[in-house]
Amino acid sequence: MSDQAAESDLLLVCRTITKSYNGPVVLSDVDFSMKRGEVHALVGENGAGKSTLIKIITGVTNRNSGEMLFEGTAIGIEHSKVASQSLGIAVIYQELSLIHGMTVAQNLFLTKEPRFRAAPFIDIGRMNSLAQALIDRYGFELKATDIIDGLSIAQRQTVEILKALNSRASLIIMDEPTSSLTSSESAQLFGIIRRLKAEGIGVLYISHRMEEVYDLSDRVTVLRDGHNVAVLEKEQINPAEIIRLMIGRRLEERDALHTMCRSNAEVVLDVRNLCSENRFNGISFQLHAGEILGIGGLVGSGRTEIVRALYGIDRFDSGSIAYLGKPWSPDVASSIRGGFGFIPEERRLQGIMGAISMTGNIGITNLDVTRRHGFVSAKKELALARRAIELLNIKPDNPDIPVGNLSGGNQQKVVVGKWLIRDLKLLIVDEPTVGIDIGAKEELYQTFARLSAAGVSILLVSSDLPELISISTRILVLRQGCIIQEFADGIVTEEDVLRASSGLVEGAVR
Amino acid sequence: MPISTLRRLILIGLFFVIGGILSFISPSFLTQGNIMTLLQEASQTGIVAIGFTLVLITAGIDMSIGAVIAVTAMVCVNFLSYTHIPALVFIPLSLLTGVAAGLFNGFFITHFKLPEFIVTLASRGILAGVALLIAVKDADGFISNVYIQDPVYLGFGGTVGPVYIVTIVFIGLAFLTQFFMKRTRTGTNIYATGANATAARLSGINTDRSIYFVYMFSGFCASLAAIFLSARMMTAMPEFGIGSEMDVIAAVVIGGTPFTGGVGDIWGTVIGTLFLALIKNGILKLGISPYIQPIVIGGIIVVVVVVDVWYKAFAENLSKKAIDRRKRSVKATVAP
């Protein structure tokens, strides 16, 4: 019936939205609508176009074509963040945008502090009471005078939401809001969302967690490869169905790739009962030579934490690691010497040195190769860079260019390249293909295949299911810091992995 | 209790302990005359430090304040010796010198995205030069340090009852600035700019405007200090105040305003300046080698800051632990 719903009670209408970042089409003719006071889940795999749609709605980027109405008023192509804010569209950013050192109230009223009628001075008393009133209306255990720095992630998130409410937002967009919350905190958040709904505020909710989508949403829009493949009404919603829609027909096509197999080559890494408070616990697995061990699971399930611990960046509390049969207590330097490679999750922050040339970026991890009694042989270094460039055909192929000037894909190639030219035994890869184009992706996949063929073991952390499944020879699925299921043989579908990571597992292994 | 309050109480405590000890050792310490000059000294630095605090709150730095003092003093003596404009008219005008300098700094910092330190260092040199250029010269073209006789002007160096006017102005300015920072939108915008510029911009704050403002205010405070300094000394020299920025920074840092921006307030700075003045005065009193002074001050700065950092880490650790404990209890129920 919502299909015949009058324009008036539609909060947001998007018709035939199309967006292409010079070349690849990210969104094509996407229709999307939200009612007042509904919780609308937007689901789809990585790269399905969710975030692009959000960016367009919030005016971060502009659409190429298609029309958009918010509360009945048309929004032109030339849309802007500020405009969307003033319209009443609010986003709860994952990297929270609160001002530290300020109180909750100050954050809620930033730039719109209540002032005395007589003089242009902030009426702190009134500000606090107003803030407290707002807080109490939603029954949070927060004080208007709390300093942000003292709050937990969840509490900060609630402040963000309150901020949105306080700016009279009628549409609140939440992008993976529970990724960094404990389940009780999530439960709390759902309570809030329901209350927002009751207030007649639309909540656009993006999540990979099927059970959440299932519990919360009134409607679900499923995106796949930039198309709106389905809009499910409340009664139609069920996780399995959603997962099927998300993945679509590709199931059959790729079956061939999905066959998992136990390797019985020599054990490279033997992890026993690794535990780290609040990160992961009871992690045990073996990694064989030439194996590509995929680590699945949702953001915040402890995937990254584990690999960081293995590489020696973070300490772990208990458990043991054996590397090539010998007990191994990892620290970065010795890991590198021992034949580890590590491709971190956030390229810009952790991977590259933007201002420095390719040679510099590649050189810094290969000093042990290029150095002779403390001196670096520029010739060797350049040779290494050249080798990396041709191995991965990095474009442009000039080793002197600052890496910051390369495209995302080529930046990532540099990050991979600096390991490739070493004689690796074990490569740890965390979300290798985020934000890089299809071509570069494929090249990386081939590279990984080549490596494993050469006997290098790979630990692959990825949220991109097709990627995870098509490359891995074995998959561990994590949930809340524990290995919930292992796929070691036979055919694995994205569905299986999604189910496992969403906890929809009948008789989970281990 | 919040870190800032605690450290402040400790500092105040120390202040009185040291004061007590001094009044024991040297009878002349607790005399009205001495206390008043101590306050006068403190106020002299303090007025500049107030402006500087705002700059630090935006995570910036202003090395030009010393030179601003010099230039402003020169502007004043020019008015005095070449015009008959009454002091009360030209003093406000000369305060604009600092504001202009701040404008200059702000421009290069915001529009060219140059590091604050080096920009203000450059303007420090430029202003120092200007001070020498505009200094009053005698017949033979030598800089002559004018002996100021204008009673109105000298009045600024005077006292109300036993208290020096500069002290009163200092306290007044402190109150006003504190109020301004906490009770006006501009004030909160400045805090926001320093704490998290991107978040501030997201919330629609014009961070550039905040930056312009703090540097202009810092310049203004320096100019104000220059008036009192020259009035007290009954003259103005082109090298006035140059090099004093280190004292100011020391006072603010001891007062507990960090370099990381977003936090800090005027009361901290007030305490810091008083503390610094006390140390200096005390070392004079003890009759020990005056060269101990820089060593002690340097030492204090290091200790204070290290303790700050430690305490901060410690406190954060506590709150993290608390959150983790909650998470753990939750996991126990959820995890298989």
Add this chain to the structure above:
Amino acid sequence: MSVVASKARRLLADFRLFFILLLLMAVLTMLSPMFLSIGNLSNVLWSVCIIGIMCTGFIYAPVTGGIDLSVGSMASLSGIIANVLMNNAHVPLALALLITLGFGVLVGLVNGIVTTKFRVPPFIVTMAAKTYLFGIAMLVSNGDTITIMGPQGFLTIGVGKFLGLPIPIYIMLVLTAASHFLLKQTVFGRRAIAVGANEVSAKLSGVDPDRTRIIAYILSSGTATIAGIVMASLTQQAYAPNGAGYEFDVITAVVIGGTSLMGGTGSVVGALIGAVMVGFINNGLNLMNMPASYHPLVTGIVILIALILNQGVTLPAILRRQFGRKDAPK
């Protein structure tokens, strides 16, 4: 972006400084004929050698994203210590210099440890160091202007000549070459740059940022010590306030030389050129017999210009930024 374009741009960036220097020299030659004489040029080099020497080590502080304000005080203190050792304790010259250097290294170590291990901003740490080192210098010298009468070997360091050029120039050139080599050709140099450019990725590549930084500060105050020794021997004098303000000249030179205070980039040769530029300007003003007031003025302006040029900022770029501002959030 095209390879050629970027190459060209970087070439220009590399040599921009040289062009500016040549331009400056041309102007000065026009303004005063005796500027462009071997004698004068060598004099300028001689007069900038103290700053030049300081730069060679100081530069590692900004390269690793820090700063060292204590170099000036360190220099004057080292002169005093050397004198005390040689003329009061009668320690043989070489040993005296070695001990002095050792002291400098110690100070650098302290600065480094406090900044890295206690996570105190280097600005504050080194500012405090500047303050208390000055105090120590005053204390040790009892505030005196000490005239250093000997030993002869010490005095020749500053004023002695070799092939017609004063020895300090050689010291400066040798240290510059060494430092340039250290920055560009050695493991440490690579690590220093990496730490300054992106500490996290450096860590992930097995670099220990703290250790790198500590060494940087040791180098900084180490060379400051050498500069101090040269200064003392050149002036045959040890006096605590002598080094005051040198830190600013050094920062100026380094920044003009194209080193960013944000870290990750640095050019030792550039720093030397920067120092020479400032030297030329002051020398030029002297030759033209300009009154004292113009020296800081001109230097200040030159810093700003150099900064803007080093950023590659052009007028259109500025205008663009202006208009960019217009529709910024209000």
Add this chain to the structure above:
Amino acid sequence: MSKNKVLAIIGAIALLLPSANLAAQSTWKIGYLPSTVGQALTKAWGVGIDNALKAAGNTPLQSLDAMMKAETQVSMMDDFINQGYDLIILQPIDAAALTASVKKAEAKGIPVITLNTDTLAPHFACVSMDDYGAGSKVAEIMGKQIGGKGFVAIIQSPPGAMAGVEREKGFRATMARMYPNIKIVAAQNAEWNKDKAVAIMNSFLQANKQLDGVFAVNDNMAEGAAIAAEAAGRLKDVKIWGFNGQMSTLVQIEQGKVTGTAYTNAFEQGAIAARLALEVLRAGTKTFAKTQVVTIPPFMATIDNVGQITPNIRW
């Protein structure tokens, strides 16, 4: 004739203080506040004052270091006043800047003796070496040495530093009056600093192929100039004059590096100040209509007569 001068000084002092070597009945708190204690001159004063006081059985004096900053010196004056010193011996960094402080002290009944730089406010006494006079004397002698015609340069003190300015004025005035054919080709500020003086002398030597004389307004800078001239191998052609006559410079005069300096017996100058101090303290006078000025004529030390400055009066 210069020998007579030295004697004259001593004589003057003898007349000045009949009761100089009376043992003191009581002791007084006397503060000594020079521009900076770091200079040879100010140290020598200190020694002179101290010895004279000790001789009279008075407690040694408390000295503070204003480190050449007028602001600091003013606040140190305040401190002396607050601590209730009985008398202050002050070398004002700037005449105008310290006037207020001197007024304040005198108002509190604390007599002030200024050294070298008088202030605008009347106070007990000013014991001064004659900056202007000595400056012109240097000009007179240098002019003679370079034969009445040629080119000379001046190494200045920071603009606004009165002592230096007075010396320079005296020098310039006399040069203009007595030697119209001597041209002052350059003047640069070396901030009292030796290393800066070296650089500046270098540029002088470059800018002027013929340079016959250099007047540095203090010995420090004269020594710096000598270093530069020697390095340029033009020590012979340039007459370098300093001012003050500190020990190291006297040595350099003997070595023929520095041509001459306006020597003043700083020990004696200090002693005079001390004796004046004791005198007024004994007398107990508190108010002074006008400043009693004791000027000490300088002794022009050159290689010929420097020997007359015996080691015991070298500082």
